[in-house]
Amino acid sequence: MAIHPQAGQLAPHTSLVNLPELMTAYYLKKPRVMTHPDECVSFGTSGHRGSALLASFNEDHILAITQAIAEYRLAQHISGPLYLGKDTHALSEAAFQTALSVFTANGVRVRTQLNGGFTPTPVISHAVLTHNNKTQTDLSDGIVITPSHNPPEDGGIKYNSIKGGPADKDITDWVAKRANALLKGNLHGVKRFSIEEIEESGLVEPFDYINHYVNDLENVIDMQAIANAKIRIGVDPMGGAGIHYWKPIAKKYGLDITVVNSEVDPTFRFVPLDKDGRIRMDCSSPYSMQGLLKLKNDFDIAVGNDPDYDRHGIVCAQSGLMNPNAYLAVAIEYLAQYRAQWPKDIQFGKTLVSSGMIDRVVNGLGRRLCEVPVGFKWYVEGMFEGSMAFGGEESAGASFLRKDGTVWTTDKDGFIMALLAAEILAVTGKDPQTLYEAQVAKYGQPxxxxxxxxxxxxxxxxxxxxxxxxxxxxxxxxxxxxxxxxxxxxxxxxxxxxxxxxxxxxxxxxxxxxxxxxxxxxxxxxxxxxxxxxxxxxxxxxxxxxxx
The missing domain is CATH 3.30.310.50 (Alpha-D-phosphohexomutase, C-terminal domain)
Known part of the structure; x- marks a missing residue:
């Protein structure tokens, strides 16, 4: 694919998504599920995604999907609160309200961000896991309304099981089948409340996601080491759901964090065009990350994240944006050496399409490698039970266990991967790119x-x-x-x-x-x-x- 001539530049105003048109399409366009397969509900590696403009992500889809999930919860006796989050895409707010109307009408307690706002994917996973760690009878699950790094006109919804991570294929196949049946039946069987009924139900429970997550970070990252080393961290939230987390992180742990762009705008007009000339909030793309790359010399480590914060982009002062595969290899080697409480026979996970450098590094450490298909759902069970120390994807998504070897999240966590880069520099005195170059010298250049x-x-x-x-x-x-x-x-x-x-x-x-x-x-x-x-x-x- 040829690189678009405007890649890395800001989009002209005329090419930004037309928000009124998009929102009108969400409510008025109806999926033609009997004749157009692309307009049916389909769960890929990260939930159902589409665009209202193409009739592949509309209110009818969310009504059907959330009703199906409510029925699944009932059948599985999942009676605890459902942790519901959304990112900053325009369609996410609309879908969030649609989801609330269906879940409350089905008698489901829903926990949403205190005082409104956005909730990143890893924060939902963390909340589900910490809740379920304390109970055997009031189990919870979660939903994140996000299309991840997809363009501004897209929407998405993914379901996280009681184990905190992406639901496995058996669950999503059932949900998709039931949702499509509801769509084909003109939504007969879907329950929904009005705004007034939602408010009167008492089923919406405000939850302080920010402090709940931030206060626990010291159990997965060596925050004291970062503070002691006075690492200067630059953060570009890329207009995403983690925008309000960085200041509390800096304040609690005494970190030197500068948020270089605090703007939220559903057109994402401040994100440079990707290689194909479209706005795509991909923190692994050197084109989309041009804004932060221009500031790289102002910081020791700079980081970017996609809208729902399940991806990370690591920028080193001397070398720029790291290749995602390279950072995974460095992160694995560092964690294997500096997490003393992790069992020596624990597995390190990679997807089949991630770099062979990871294989060579894990073998060189004398550790166990677990190679799985694409999709973070394949790591959920191992991370949940503590037999998988690290799970990573070549698309710049990963998570790992707490310092004590217990589960942190079972979904990708862009926060901890970003903070890990600062920890690596603080502890070793070398940035991740320098450590990767040492791996290349030892194992070969991929x-x-x-x-x-x-x-x-x-x-x-x-x-x-x-x-x-x-x-x-x-x-x-x-x-x-x-x-x-x-x-x-x-x-x-x-x-x-x-x-x-x-x-x-x-x-x-x-x-x-x-x-x-x-x-x-x-x-x-x-x-x-x-x-x-x-x-x-x-x-x-x-x-x-x-x-x-």
Whole structure:
């Protein structure tokens, strides 16, 4: 994909999302579920996402999804409060109010941010887990209304189970099936309250998410080390849900934190255009992060996060924005060495499409690696029970255990990954990029690439059905193929695609669970030329499947 000529620049006013048009579409457009599959409810790796303008995320969707979740809770005897959060996308506020109307009408207690405001994804996970740690009979779950880093016109909703993290496929399949049945039945069976009935119900419980989360951070991050080292931290919230958390963090722990942009605007006009010329609040993109990168020399460590704070972007003063895979490798090595209370046989998790550098680092430490399919839901069980120390995704999302080896969150946490970068610098005296360069010197230089290609639903289905029989050759880019995977070695779960590896390279192909694209991931430990050869042969294989 060619880089857009305006990538890294602010969007012209004329290209910003038309908020009145978007909100009108949310309430008036109706999904044509009988004839348009793309307008049905579909849970990908991070919930149901879409745009009101395309009739793929509208009030009818939220009415159906939340009614289905209310029925699921009842069937599973989940009687505790539901922790409900929202990010700063325009559609999130509307969907939040729709969700409140359905849950209260179904008799569900709902905990929302005290005095209104936004609630990040990891904060919901943390709240669910700390609540359920204290009870066996009043279990809670959570919902975050967010499309993560998606463009301003998008909306999203994801359901977190009683274990705090993304609900597993069995649950989301049931919810999606029931929601689509409600949509096909013109929403007969959906209960909802008016604004007055919501207020009179007494079921909405204000909750101080900010202090509940902030006051517990010292149990997962060495905040004292950061304070003692006087690390200067720059933060760009990117207009996201964590905007009101950084000042309380700085005040409680005595940290030197500067929020470089405190603006919230649902058009996200202050976020530079991504590589394709669209506004996308992707803190792993050097184009979207241009605002913070220009200020990198003002701080020892600078960090950015996406709107719901389940992703992190780490900016080092000398080198700029770190590659997400590189930071995962450094974080794992540091935590393995500086979390003395963690069991030595504990697992470190990576997705199949994350860098092979992680494999080499974990093996070099003599630790256990667990390789899973794409989606943070695959880490939930291990982190919940304390057998998985760290779970990371190549898309700049990760979380890890408390210092004592117990669960912190079972969803991605951009706060702790950002603060960990400051801890690493404070404790080692070296920033994460410097430590990564030492890993490269020891384990080799990886060349990594991801390609997104537009795809229809039918094409995505074909790619999701790839198997070992699609690979007939014995060599890939001049090396002998050593493995062809359709299931993850860490847990035996289906990849929903294919991964082919040699000694010094690999590629994986899979359809996106949240966008109309398919993705090819490639990595070489030899050279850029070898990476190009991998790309050529991977594309040929995928095209062969699509042509059949």
């Amino acid at each position: 060349f990594y690439k991801r390609i997104d290609v537009a795809a229809t639903s039918a094409q995505k289905s074909l790619l999701g059905a790839l198997d070992a029989n699609n690979v007939t050759q014995t060599e890939l880019a001049g090396e002998t193929i050593v493995s062809v995977l359709t299931h993850a070695p860490g847990n035996g779960a289906a990849i929903g695609g294919l991964k082919v590896s040699t000694e010094n390279g690999w590629f994986a192909a899979r359809p996106s669970g949240t966008e109309n694209v398919y993705k090819i991931y490639l990595e070489s430990f030899i050279s850029e030329e070898h990476l190009a050869k991998l790309e050529e042969e991977a594309k040929a294989l995928v095209n062969k499947v699509l042509d059949n």
